[in-house]
Each structure stands twice: as C-alpha cells, then as structure tokens.
Amino acid sequence: MSDSAAGEDAPLIEVRDLERIYHQGEVEVRALRGINLKVERGEFTALAGPSGSGKTTLLNMIGCLDDPSSGEVRIEGERVSGMSRTQAAEYRLGHIGFVFQAYNLIPVLTAWENAEFVLLMQGVSREERHAILDPLFERVGLAEYKDRKPHEMSGGQQQRVAVVRALGSRPRIVLADEPTANLDSATSASLLDLMLELNRERGVTFVFSTHDEMVIERARRVIRLDSGRVVADERDEGA
Amino acid sequence: MWKIAWRNLWRNRTRTVIIASAIAFSYGLMLISMGVSADSYARMEEKAREATGGSVLVHGAGWWEGQGSDVVVADPEPVMTRAEAMPEVEAVMPRVIINGLLSSARGNEAVRLSGVVLEREQALADLREDLVAGEFFSEELDSPVVISEGLAQRLSVEVGDKVVLTASRVDGEVTRALFYVSGLLTSGMAGEADLQAYAPLKLAQEAVGMGDALTQVGVLVSAVEAQNEVIAALQKVEGAQALEVLSWQQAVPEMSGLLEFDAAVNGIYFVVIFLIVLFAIANTFLMAVMERVREYGLLSALGVGPGQVGRLVIWEAFYLALVGMLAGLVLGLTGHLTIASVGIDMAAMGAGDMEMAGIAMNDLVVRSHLEPGRWLLASAMVLAVVMISAVYPAVRAMRLAPSQAMRFYE
Secondary structure (H helix, E strand, O other): OOHHHOOOOOOOEEEEEEEEEEEEOOEEEEEEEEEEEEEOOOOEEEEEOOOOOOHHHHHHHHOOOOOOOEEEEEEOOEEOOOOOHHHHHHHHHHHEEEEOOOOOOOOOOOHHHHHHHHHHHHOOOHHHHHHHHHHHHHHOOOHHHOOOOHHHOOHHHHHHHHHHHHHHOOOOEEEEEOOOOOOOHHHHHHHHHHHHHHHHHHOOEEEEEEOOHHHHHHOOEEEEEEOOEEEEEEEOOOO | OHHHHHHHHOOOHHHHHHHHHHHHHHHHHHHHHHHHHHHHHHHHHHHHHHHHOOOEEEEEOOHHHHOOOOOOEOOOHHHHHHHHHOOOEEEEEEEEEEEEEEEEOOEEEEEEEEEEOHHHHOOOOOHHHHEEEEOOOOOOOOOEEEEEHHHHHHHOOOOOOEEEEEEEOOOOOEEEEEEEEEEEEOOOOOOHHHHEEEEEHHHHHHHOOOOOOEOEEEEEEOOHHHHHHHHHHHOOOOOHHHEEEEEHHHHOHHHHHHHHHHHHHHHHHHHHHHHHHHHHHHHHHHHHHHHOHHHHHHHHHOOOOHHHHHHHHHHHHHHHHHHHHHHHHHHHHHHHHHHHHHOEEOHHHHHOOOEEOOEEOOOOEEOOOOOHHHHHHHHHHHHHHHHHHOHHHHHHHHHOOHHHHHOOOO
16 A cells, blocks of 8 residues: 555554564574554554563554564554654654553653643643543543652552553554553553543554453454564454 | 753752752852952053053153163154043153162162153052152152162161262263152062152153153053054154054063963863863763663653753753852852952962062952953853753763663663
8 A cells, every 4th residue: 555545444553574673792683573464443452472572562663663674564554664763753742642561651740741741742732631631530530649740659540640641642543562561460450441441432542562361351352473473363353 | 841851950959959069169169260360460450551651651662672761752742742632541641761870878779760740640550659758759859759668778768868860861971860868668579669769750851861852651541442542543643763652561571471371271270170060060961861761762752852852951951050050150249249349468368579570469459350241251151061061961862762762671
C-alpha cells in the first residue's frame, strides 16, 4: 500500500518484514527476524513471549522509539519507520500514548501535571484539558490524588495516572510495555480491568508487551513471539 | 517545560546551593573587584596627571628627554589662547621647571623647582593641602619658595631661611638665585616628590633668564576621550613645529603601561575564575543529565523533541544563573556600596610608600566605582559562562535515543 492510500481503509498498524539487529561489540543480536502483522482499530492485543523474544523491541518500533534495520511500520497507512527523531517525537505526541513498566511519571510534577503534560505540549487549552482529564481521573478513582507527586503514590496509582495521561492525549494507539510487571496481582488485575473497560468504552486500541498470564488471559488477541519471530497469533473470537 | 526545569533545579538542593553559591561569590567578588579596580585606576591616573602636570603637556621639542632649562616654549601665548578657548579644557597652567641645586649654609641638595601660578594649579591639585608649615608664596617674603620637609631637613632650613638655587640659564650659563623658604610641604615618601619645590612663575622665569618663555604648559581636559582632540588642536597653533604636545600617557608611558598590565592581569584572573565556574557547572549538569536519562527517555516517548529536551537543560542552567547572580548582585552591591562610602586606605594596607613609574601614590584612598556599561557587560559574561557550561550536557541529553534511555536502568 502506498502512502497515498493511507486512511480509514488501511489497518491501524501494519508491520512488514520487520528486522532489528543490534551490535554488541563483535556480536550481532537479531532481536526481530522478519515480523509481519496487522492490528485493527479497537483491538486489545498482547505481544507475549519470554524475555528476549523481541516484544519490547517490536513495541518500540511501532511506537517510533527505535528504527528497524529493515522492513517498515505503517500506522493508518502512513510509514512511520525511518522518520527523523524530531518527526518521530511529533508523531508520538499526536498519535501514540505510552504506559511503561516503571518510571512512567515525571518525578517533579504532580499527578495532574503529569497527566496534562502531553495535552499542554499539544497546545490544548486549560478548559479543554479539564474537560478531558477530570472525567478520566474520576474514572480511574484518582480524583483526590491530583496534587500528589509520584513518590506520594503507590505503584498502581502511578500506573493509573500513566493510563490517564495516555488516554487523555486522545491517541490512535496506546502502547503498554509490561504495564503490570511491577505490580502485585490484585493491582495488576484492577489496572487491566480498567484498561479493558476503557478499550470497550472509548474504542482505543491497546497493544501490550507482556509475559504475565493474567494480561494474556484478558487480551482478545495474543501474538506470541519467540526469538524475534511470530510463532502464534491467537484471537479470542468470543470476546 | 520551564516548570520542570525550575523544579529539577531544586531536586538536589545541596548541589544547587553549592553551585549557586559559586556563581554568587564569583559574580559578587567580580563586581567588587571591578568597582575597586576602576576607582583605583582612576585615582592612579589622577595622581599621574597631577605628577606630570595635566592631561595634555606642551613643551619645547625634545624637552622630555633631557629636561634642560634651555628647551622652552618660547612664545606660549598662541598655545594658551587656543587651549583656553576650547570647551573641553578645564584649566591651562603655565610652568617653568628648573632642575638644579638648592643650597643652604649646611649643604647642597638636588631640587626640581616648579614656577607656577598657584591659582591656575588649583584645578589640577590644591598644592596648599600638602603644606605642613608656613604658607604658599608669602607676600612678606621677597622671593618665596616652598620646599619639601625632607629637603628642608637635609638642608637644615626652616620657614623664613635663605636658600640659593644654582641652575643653568636658557643661554647655557650657570646662574644663582636667592629664595626664602615660605612654606614646607609634606614629603609623603622618599623619591622624586621629595625633591619638589615651588616658586611663583615670574620669579622662576627671572631666575633662569627665561623672559616670558615657559618650560611647560599643562592643560587639564575634562574627559579622557577629549584628549586627542585637544592635542590635535594644539599641534596646529602658530609655532607648533617647535613644540612637543603629549598626553600624560605618552609623557610617562611606564605608568599607563603599568595600569594596562594590571588590567590585563585582572582580566586573566577573571578568565581563570570563569573557567573554574564553567567546568564546575558543566560537571554538575552532566551529572544531573546522567541521573535523569530515563526521564529524558520518557519525555521523548511522550513527544518531546530532541531540541526541547536540550532546552530543558538550558532552562535549568538559566534558572541556576538567575538564582546565583541575584545572590551575587546582593553581595556585590553591598560590597560596592560599603567600599564606595568607607573607602580603602591603601596606606593602612601597607601601601603608604607605593610608587608607580616614579609617581608617588601616597594618601591613596581607593573607593568603588561601578560603571553601568561594564557592570552589564560583566553580568552578561557570567550569564554566558553559565549558559555555555550547560551546552555540552544539553547536547548529551538531546542525543539520548528514547528506546535506549528507557532501558537505562533495566
């Protein structure tokens, strides 16, 4: 598909023949070996696999955080791999929300300031920021925690703020890299349920990397990776 | 972003306070040093101007080398008239300078006798301030002369005693002239000032058979910048080809050279201080950047471009400079105002007998004088040093690849 064909007809995410080779001294590490996949709008997809299988590398490629050695990534038909760092940053700002495993929040900003950071960067007015973020804070149960700094909140609360920030920026995709890795089971379940509900309510596409079975069980599609290759692509048709 | 920068600044308070203190002390001490230097240079120049006889000096051509009585300004009228007509000129002082021997019943001493018009000399220096006995040119005495205390002691004379001047006449013959000691001046120090003596202009002219000729016309100019203009004008007067028109800096190049050398040493001192501050701040910022690699990765992932990440570090440096310079300004201005009002007595500091290029610097009380232009320039330099010190850390932060930065602590 050419860039001119970009738009509603194209898959939300399309990965073609993606390869990523790292060089560690003399050693060549092939993190991704010819990945091909498509993700449609509104999916709740998990990239599963053991450590070193290439989950995070693939997520970084989709999120324009890293460039492939060969192959390409398209979002809504637009080629996003190979952009300059400034172009990639601008693209992320407008289209992609992130939830990371840890260190998700800027330590010197409060929960509210963290959440509104991307909206501020997008040039959204104060009134609109409140209109977008106030319901989200209510929704994730953190309305009383807006003025707290990250170190004054639990890990689960911090992840919820990260979710608010990711969704508040009105992205096409939310990419979450091992979002529950540092959380206990109950908090993980609560966070996942929240993200699932938001996925259903708002139709936002979520793509996770995880090796947490709880996340895998809740995903409606699981793409299994091993040694940089897709080894299975399972859909929960009943979901 | 400026909010993050400001809060980042205070994440490690101890480190910020130490670096801000370094900036504050460097900046504050630089302001004090600049103020004191500017004032001391001005005072030294004032002393040099007094010692040489004015801002601009007119002599017979070649006088400055031998300083003989035979080299004169034969017709001083055109020079004096032209100088007095210039608005930049504050005073015109006709002088006769005689290097000779002063004798008493007890012995002979070298002397440098200046024939002056006392009233005209007031604009340059009030010679009467240095009187310790007698008076300047007493009307009760026929041929009054004022000599230094030291000279009087060596000649064993007092006010009212006779002394005889032996010197060369304009025509080269040796002549003798009788004077009466009218007053004694403080010596201040051993050296050239101790040889100085003063007599009324007319008497000095008569003593060496000069007629209306002069040895020197001293011209006091209101501003240094106008000196060259006055020199150029005086070089065009009638008979100027037989004259030598010099600024005091040209007349005593050793003195202006010393001042320039001192200013250059001060400049080097500032550069060394700036370099130390620069490296200290650069090191601190680099440490801060390396501590926050993951955060810069996060910011980048959220859509903050490399340029904005760099600006975040630069903003932080700007705030640090602002805090440090505000504290330094308080310190510097307090020091400046205190020294400007109290002054530093150089004699009390052990510099009572200081002499530069043969010019006595006695009774030197240095105060502080800050010129707004130089102050602004110095402030801009300090700000620039702090900002420059943040450039390399900012570039390092900009170059962090987001995917690598996010993995930094894993």
